Amino acid sequence: AQSVTQLDSQVPVFEEAPVELRCNYSSSVSVYLFWYVQYPNQGLQLLLKYLSGSTLVKGINGFEAEFNKSQTSFHLRKPSVHISDTAEYFCAVRIQGEGGKLIFGQGTELSVKP
Amino acid sequence: DAGITQSPRHKVTETGTPVTLRCHQTENHRYMYWYRQDPGHGLRLIHYSYGVKDTDKGEVSDGYSVSRSKTEDFLLTLESATSSQTSVYFCAISEHSYEQYFGPGTRLTVT
Numbered sequence: 001a002q003s004v005t006q007l008d009s010q011v012p013v014f015e016e017a018p019v020e021l022r023c024n025y026s027s028s029v030s031v032y033l034f035w036y037v038q039y040p041n042q043g044l045q046l047l048l049k050y051l052s053g054s055t056l057v058k059g060i061n062g063f064e065a066e067f068n069k070s071q072t073s074f075h076l077r078k079p080s081v082h083i084s085d086t087a088e089y090f091c092a093v094r095i096q097g098e099g100g101k102l103i104f105g106q107g108t109e110l111s112v113k114p
Numbered sequence: 115d116a117g118i119t120q121s122p123r124h125k126v127t128e129t130g131t132p133v134t135l136r137c138h139q140t141e142n143h144r145y146m147y148w149y150r151q152d153p154g155h156g157l158r159l160i161h162y163s164y165g166v167k168d169t170d171k172g173e174v175s176d177g178y179s180v181s182r183s184k185t186e187d188f189l190l191t192l193e194s195a196t197s198s199q200t201s202v203y204f205c206a207i208s209e210h211s212y213e214q215y216f217g218p219g220t221r222l223t224v225t
Binding site: 004006009032034036042043044045046049051090094099100101102104105106107 | 145147154155156157158159162164170172204206208210212213214215216217218219
């Protein structure tokens, strides 16, 4: 069965510092991978996606992620965070052949402090 | 933003009562999904639809039913609400079953 593990439930960081949010997945088949962001009291917004091709994908708001097939990871990074990046971040994997169902990780709460 | 609305946005109901949540889209996307979000669990799929009148179960479907009689509407029904169904419910849509776009959510409290 496919699963997604986000290794940190909370990540506190100071403004302008770099950040990495970690995501590992388990799957016996090829996967598509996604990162979503959820600001307080809002729905989820797509940050970036990996479908195929280059393993380094760039998304909105200066975020990027690297797909590492050998380590089954898809870590999210940003070189310099802002207060406005404070939010919850979800990693998700798409199940092949089942109507595009997504399996989500538990979420990582990013807290950016001044 | 994808044209997705959910109604109601907030609801308080009593144990044992039926509840229906509505998801409406203006994008004409084929796929629609219902998730629930609970602390420590991320989002979990309840049911999904791959076309009008075509639906299937997700991982937490017990106690829920769905219907899709039109492309634009996907209804989630709790036949007899329980306190364990207190949650935030999100609808999502997808055109080619790749990325999904989410609605604003419905906060449901069952007392």
